[in-house]
Amino acid sequence: EAGVAQSPRYKIIEKRQSVAFWCNPISGHATLYWYQQILGQGPKLLIQFQNNGVVDDSQLPKDRFSAERLKGVDSTLKIQPAKLEDSAVYLCASSLGRVGQETQYFGPGTRLLVL
Amino acid sequence: AQRVTQPEKLLSVFKGAPVELKCNYSYSGSPELFWYVQYSRQRLQLLLRHISRESIKGFTADLNKGETSFHLKKPFAQEEDSAMYYCALRLSGTYKYIFGTGTRLKVLA
Numbered sequence: 174e175a176g177v178a179q180s181p182r183y184k185i186i187e188k189r190q191s192v193a194f195w196c197n198p199i200s201g202h203a204t205l206y207w208y209q210q211i212l213g214q215g216p217k218l219l220i221q222f223q224n225n226g227v228v229d230d231s232q233l234p235k236d237r238f239s240a241e242r243l244k245g246v247d248s249t250l251k252i253q254p255a256k257l258e259d260s261a262v263y264l265c266a267s268s269l270g271r272v273g274q275e276t277q278y279f280g281p282g283t284r285l286l287v288l
Numbered sequence: 289a290q291r292v293t294q295p296e297k298l299l300s301v302f303k304g305a306p307v308e309l310k311c312n313y314s315y316s317g318s319p320e321l322f323w324y325v326q327y328s329r330q331r332l333q334l335l336l337r338h339i340s341r342e343s344i345k346g347f348t349a350d351l352n353k354g355e356t357s358f359h360l361k362k363p364f365a366q367e368e369d370s371a372m373y374y375c376a377l378r379l380s381g382t383y384k385y386i387f388g389t390g391t392r393l394k395v396l397a
Contacts, residue, residue, distance in 0.1 A: 176331070204383055215292070215374050215387030216332070229384055264332065268383065275383055279332040 175199065177280035179265050185286045191253035194283045198246070198267030204228075205242055206277065207250050208264040216264055222248065223270055255287045290315045292377050294388035301365050302396050309360040309391050311349075311375030320378040321351055321358040322385070327371045335360075335373070345369070365395045 178197040186192050198205050203224050208216035219238065220230040224245040233240070237256070242248040252259055262284050266277040291314040301307050313319060323335040336344045338351040338358060349360045358375060375388040 206383075206385075208387075213297075213389070215294075215376075215389045216385075217387070218384060221383060223383075229382070266332075270383060275378070276334050277385070281331055 177265055177267055177278055179263075179280035179283050181283060182281060183284050183286075185288065186255055187288050188257055189254040191251065192255055192285065193249050193251045194263050194265075194285075196248045196250070196265030196280060198248070198265070199278055202267035202269055202278070203245070204268045204270030205248050206264075206266040206268075207240055207248070208266065210262045210264055210282070212261070219250070252285075255285075257287050260285055260287045290377060290379065290386050292375050292386050292388035294373075294375055294391050296391045297389070298392045298394065300394045300396060303367055304364050307360075307362045307365045307369070307393065307395075309373050309375075309393065311358045311360065311388060313356050313358065313375075313377050315356075315377055315379070317380040319351070319353075319356075320380065321349070322376040322378065323347070323349055323358075323360050324374040324376055324387075325371050326374070332374070365393075367395045367397060369393060370395045 180195050205222045207219045210216045219233045220240045221228045222242040225242045240250045262282040264282045265280040268277045293312045321338045325335045326332045347362045372390050374390045377386045
């Protein structure tokens, strides 16, 4: 079974530029998560999708971050414009999203450096 | 507010020694607790969950609601246990997880 795929793996941009990350979840997984992990901290949930609908985006800085999950499969996370404090690893995870089958499977992450 | 606290950033033990990684949580609802592990150059992955009451790779964790703790234990550490360990809380009725800041375990030969 293929795991969660993310691209790019690394990205370096200057502040005020825009950047986009892509995630392909495990086939059949209804729930998709985007996490931000700043160095020295644990993952922080940014947004959670159930199929193509947003379940929770309470911690997403909506003035600069946006995310979509078209057709309930792949997802993109965008930052526009980026700030220095956005430097972090962005993790995508997916799960079946059914009771008793909530295990999250994580992708390798995208490491973003904002200069 | 919901919170997961892992007080130790780094824990070093010798091979064969017992290990205990501490995790405390703050949550007014019915908690579901997990331990995730990230080995060097690998993805974050689930190690165990409290509702399964299972032992994975020799690790166990018991949910203590009175002390609001979910400490991870192993009686005899092995070098391959060296990794980053995260405790996570799932909010009841949701698929939302709150992660702790993690503890790096180093098992010395």
